[in-house]
Amino acid sequence: MFHITENKLMLAMNYRGPKRVRIDEKPIPEILHPQDAIVRVTRSCICGSDLHLYNGNVPDTRVGSTFGHEFTGIVEEIGSEVTKLKVGDHILVPFNISCGQCAFCKQELYGNCHEANSQATAVGGIFGYSHTAGGYNGGQAEYVRVPYANVGPTVIPEGMDPDDAVLLTDVVPTGYQAAEMAGIQKGDTVVIFGAGPIGIMAAKCSWLFGAGRVIVIDKEEYRLEFARNYSDCEAYNFEEMDDPVVWVKKNTDWMGADVCIDAVGAEAAGNVMQTITGRKLLIQAGSATALHWAINSVKKGGIVSIVGVYGPTDNLVPIGNVVNKGITIRANQASVKRLLPRLIEHVQNGVINPKGLITHRIPLEEVADGYRMFSNKLDNCIKPVLIPPKANV
Amino acid sequence: MENLEEKYKHIKGWGIDADPKNDPTYPMKHRTNEEHKGYTWERPTQQPINIEVLHSIERPNVTAVFGTAAPPSGLSGVIRRYAFKHSENSYLHWLPLILADRVNVVEGIIEDFSTGKVPNIFAEKGYVAEWKHNKTGLLTRMAILAAVTTTALVLLTRKDDDDEYDYEY
Numbered sequence: 001m002f003h004i005t006e007n008k009l010m011l012a013m014n015y016r017g018p019k020r021v022r023i024d025e026k027p028i029p030e031i032l033h034p035q036d037a038i039v040r041v042t043r044s045c046i047c048g049s050d051l052h053l054y055n056g057n058v059p060d061t062r063v064g065s066t067f068g069h070e071f072t073g074i075v076e077e078i079g080s081e082v083t084k085l086k087v088g089d090h091i092l093v094p095f096n097i098s099c100g101q102c103a104f105c106k107q108e109l110y111g112n113c114h115e116a117n118s119q120a121t122a123v124g125g126i127f128g129y130s131h132t133a134g135g136y137n138g139g140q141a142e143y144v145r146v147p148y149a150n151v152g153p154t155v156i157p158e159g160m161d162p163d164d165a166v167l168l169t170d171v172v173p174t175g176y177q178a179a180e181m182a183g184i185q186k187g188d189t190v191v192i193f194g195a196g197p198i199g200i201m202a203a204k205c206s207w208l209f210g211a212g213r214v215i216v217i218d219k220e221e222y223r224l225e226f227a228r229n230y231s232d233c234e235a236y237n238f239e240e241m242d243d244p245v246v247w248v249k250k251n252t253d254w255m256g257a258d259v260c261i262d263a264v265g266a267e268a269a270g271n272v273m274q275t276i277t278g279r280k281l282l283i284q285a286g287s288a289t290a291l292h293w294a295i296n297s298v299k300k301g302g303i304v305s306i307v308g309v310y311g312p313t314d315n316l317v318p319i320g321n322v323v324n325k326g327i328t329i330r331a332n333q334a335s336v337k338r339l340l341p342r343l344i345e346h347v348q349n350g351v352i353n354p355k356g357l358i359t360h361r362i363p364l365e366e367v368a369d370g371y372r373m374f375s376n377k378l379d380n381c382i383k384p385v386l387i388p389p390k391a392n393v
Numbered sequence: 394m395e396n397l398e399e400k401y402k403h404i405k406g407w408g409i410d411a412d413p414k415n416d417p418t419y420p421m422k423h424r425t426n427e428e429h430k431g432y433t434w435e436r437p438t439q440q441p442i443n444i445e446v447l448h449s450i451e452r453p454n455v456t457a458v459f460g461t462a463a464p465p466s467g468l469s470g471v472i473r474r475y476a477f478k479h480s481e482n483s484y485l486h487w488l489p490l491i492l493a494d495r496v497n498v499v500e501g502i503i504e505d506f507s508t509g510k511v512p513n514i515f516a517e518k519g520y521v522a523e524w525k526h527n528k529t530g531l532l533t534r535m536a537i538l539a540a541v542t543t544t545a546l547v548l549l550t551r552k553d554d555d556d557e558y559d560y561e562y
Contacts, residue, residue, distance in 0.1 A: 016498070016501050016502075016505075016512065016517055017497075017498035017501060018498070019518055020512075020514065020517040021517060021519075022512075022516065022517045032440055032441070032458075032461065033438065033440040033457075033458050034438050035437065035438070035458070036458075056494060056495075059487050059490035059494065060473065060490045060493070060494065061494055062462065062463035062469075062494070062497055063463065063497045063498060063500065063501035063504075064462070064463045064501070065463050066462065081438065097458070099457060101434055101435060101436070101437055102434050103425075103427035103430070106425060106427050106434075107423045107424060107427060108419075108423045109420055109423075112420075114432075114452075114456070115436060115437055115456045115457040115458065116456055116457075116458060117459075118446055118447070118448035118449065118452070118454075118456045118459050119447060119448065119449055119477075120449050120481055121449050121452055121481060122481050125456070125460070131460070131462070131463070132490075134456075134460045135446075135460030135463070136460030137461075137462045147458040148458065177419065180410075180418055180419055181418055181419055181420070183418045184411070185411075185413065186397055186408060186411055186413075187395075187397060205410075207401070207406065207407050207408075208406050208407070208408070208409055208410040208411075209408070209410050209412075210397065210407065210408040210411035212401075232403075232404050311487075312481065312487060313484070330418070330419075330420070332419070332420045335420075338419075342410070346406065350405065351406035351409070352406075366521075366522075368516055368517055368518065368519040368522075369519045369521050369522035369525075370519075370522075371519055372518065372519025372520070372522040372523055373522045373526065376523065376527065378522060378523065378526035378527055379526040
């Protein structure tokens with residue numbers, strides 16, 4: 001075992017500005033609260049939503065911060081009030097930081113905890129996701145401070161591959177909750193915008209809720225091919241369509257999809273005006289192309305489920321159509337802790353194969369290259385995992 | 394009636410989480426109205442507030458735990474303090490924060506130089522990966538950049554020549 005006392009410095013990703021990150025030595029985190037744990041990271045992913053930070057699109061992303069909200073690790077030190085973990089436990093850590101005591105946590109809204117983020121009431125606390133999400137350093141480092149260690153972290157079940165475990169911290173729960181919030185009924189047609197890891201997982205999980213047809217729409221051919229194979233779904237390239245909304249209507253007997261899922265968020269391509277205003281000029285909170293298409297593609301009385309991440313200001317979406325079509329919109333950050341028992345069961349029974357999403361394993365020291373590869377979709381990258389030098393598992 | 398179980402038997406786990414009563418589903422599913430009692434729950438122990446923590450004016454206090462990644466400092470810190478005088482409902486909150494982020498980038502470069510570190514922009518931008526996996530694209534972008542720069546220089550030089558020519562008349 002590596003002991004924290006041996007060396008007070010660690011390697012950590014260091015944000016320096018839009019599209020600029022590097023690995024640096026930073027002080028190893030310390031216990032700051034009696035419910036804290038200090039965890040030696042064994043796996044850490046780069047998430048699609050990290051790209052919003054990487055591109056400088058999330059307000060209050062401060063230079064010197066360490067990103068990373070999907071990670072597993074070994075408990076090295078615990079605070080005096082931590083009773084549910086012990087030193088040496090190998091844990092997976094939900095991306096939400098939640099107290100378990102507030103009114104929202106008691107309703108299992110663990111992504112909306114009211115005691116984890118001072119900077120904003122519109123979002124809960126999230127590891128490594130700017131000061132707008134609480135100002136916590138994240139897990140793209142050798143060590144990380146984990147607050148409320150009695151609540152979120154879960155000991156990785158014996159025999160579970162750490163590569164499966166790390167994807168249970170965000171990707172699997174978010175994809176699953178996208179399908180869950182969509183209120184899918186048996187036989188429903190589900191259209192998912194976005195063939196990133198979350199969209200692919202949402203497609204996979206839509207079947208678990210009894211979907212009759214699952215369609216993924218994106219523009220990256222290699223991702224569409226991956227989605228077809230991984231999620232047993234149909235997958236189509238919107239660049240080959242005159243208009244994705246008309247395409248969906250035509251392919252649903254002119255009714256529209258029963259359910260549409262936005263699994264893209266702020267980085268969406270496909271509409272020049274949205275791209276310029278949302279991604280280049282930042283005069284709206286990201287490009288809302290996928291959400292726009294979802295609202296217009298769903299049937300009257302249908303459901304739109306949003307798990308794509310947007311910034312905290314405004315977006316241009318056809319809200320009038322939501323009213324006139326009687327659409328229900330459901331959205332939230334995944335409540336990872338709530339979903340974990342069921343999802344662990346699914347992984348153990350072979351229903352979901354999370355590690356099948358991983359395409360790249362990158363040393364933590366090469367974090368800048370990892371971001372570039374994921375951001376620019378190089379080398380057919382779907383899901384990159386960072387391995388710290390002291391991972392040892 | 395179509396037998397859906399039979400139709401989708403090739404998909405492992407099809408329908409195992411289907412629930413006709415799944416409506417309203419999450420996030421309303423476990424509604425308890427606990428929040429009707431207001432901010433009255435027993436709060437966790439307060440993390441000692443020994444750094445500057447900006448908090449939204451839409452809440453009365455600093456949360457029981459908070460992050461310490463990068464406390465506000467310098468000019469960007471001044472702008473952030475201004476931003477936090479306005480609510481999350483206001484552009485006067487978010488736009489200054491975006492400005493502060495950009496100022497902070499410059500502060501970061503100054504900080505690097507002041508500590509004797511020269512930022513390796515090429516490495517920080519991950520161009521090693523770009524070179525390895527997208528050599529053609531990278532070279533094309535560099536060629537376009539060089540062409541645009543050269544064209545701009547030529548145009549500027551030409552303008553000077555024209556000015557001189559006009560002046561002679």
